[in-house]
Amino acid sequence: MENSTHPLLNSIFSETHQELQTLQNDFLNLQIHFVNTNYENSQSKDYNEILEEDENDESNELLFISEYQLQKYHQIYNNNKIVDNLKENNLNNNEFEKLKTTINNNEETFIKQISETNCCQNNCLKEKINSKKAYLRNFNFQSLSKSNQDSFLMGYFIGISNLKNTSKGNKRIRISYNYSFDSEKICLQAFKFIYGIGSTRIENIKTHLFQEDIKARIHKSARKSSYTAIPFFTVIRIINFILSYANKWGLASPGQHFKREKIEITFLLAIENYTSLYRKYLDAIDQDKNIDKLYICLSSFKTIFKNFLPEIKFLTPRSDLCYFCKVM
Structure with missing residues (x-):
């Protein structure tokens, strides 16, 4: 149906240039059709499809990193080598290899591993510790930097150490350690499980305490590219x-x-x-x-x-x- 007005209401300009009036009507029809169609399509588009499009846009690995930023990050990387604790603190016992997964702070997994791990004859992990408190301690300890972890462990070992003379004349001294958690005596394997650390690191800290006292530990490969440094x-x-x-x-x-x-x-x-x-x-x-x-x-x-x-x-x-x- 043609959209027209009474001739008396038409302006002199419209009567003089009728081709412009026709063009205006065509634009009006096109606008009505275009807006309605687009609006309906936009309303019917599923929200999940929008999320999928966003995920596809993020598939490009260096999508938001410019060359200038890349150079800046590389300079920071060279000045601050980051060593991943997960790769450094390997345990000596095969039965504790699964402890690496506790770093993901999954409480259910951590508690399940407690029930599946046999630490000693006394079953310290199952009988003596509160699993939720142990998980919280593991979570907080792993959140510390390596240097802060070392400081905590040195203080802990000083507090639980006992000196014993093993020969006449007090020439030989043996240091024993009474491990505990939440005022309960536990075995060494349970201690390693709770804190997610290995035998090598424990022995290194004890040796450092004996030789250097509480002086801050410095990694022998400091300022060098460690083989455990994150690529x-x-x-x-x-x-x-x-x-x-x-x-x-x-x-x-x-x-x-x-x-x-x-x-x-x-x-x-x-x-x-x-x-x-x-x-x-x-x-x-x-x-x-x-x-x-x-x-x-x-x-x-x-x-x-x-x-x-x-x-x-x-x-x-x-x-x-x-x-x-x-x-x-």
Whole structure:
């Protein structure tokens, strides 16, 4: 049906240029058809398809890393070699090889491993310890940096050590250790299980205490590329994962004072933290063919996050305030 108006209501311009009136009607019909069709299609599009498109966009490995950023990250990497505790603290006993998996902080897995592990004749793990407290201690210990872990262990060994003279004249001294957890005496194997550390590291710390007292331990390959250092390839994959996540879910910092804060801050949702993001990373690499090279512990993940991406932070209740409101 032709859309027309009464001739008396038509303007002089429309009567003079009738071809423009026809063109206007054609545009109107096209607009009505186009908007309705597009709107219906957009409403019928499934939300999961949108998420799949976003995931496909993130398939490019270096999607959010420029050449300049890559050079900057490589310089940081060379100045701060990150050693993954998961690869360094290998246990001597085969029955404790599965302890590596406790680093993922999965409480159900940790408790299940307690029930499946035979530590000694007294069954210290099953009979003497609270599994939930042991899991919490393991979680917190693995979250510490390696140097802080060493400091904790040195203090612990000093507290549980006993000196005994083993020969006449007090020329030979034997040091014994009474391991305990939550005021309960436990065996060495149970101690290694709870803290996720190996015999080699324990002996190295004890030797260091005997020779250097509580002086901070320095790795013999400090400032050198350790064979347990996380490859730069793995570091870049982790950085790219965090940047991809921040690009999708991050919020720009409101009210930022650039005279005091030199970098532009991006906030992640308040419901997230290092542990939850670490678990998302593990899920992301689950099907990767290079999973052996990409799998790291939580403490290494946090170290990479803090050293390479200081501009990405987690949202806190006061993060949405400007600088002047915070200091009021």
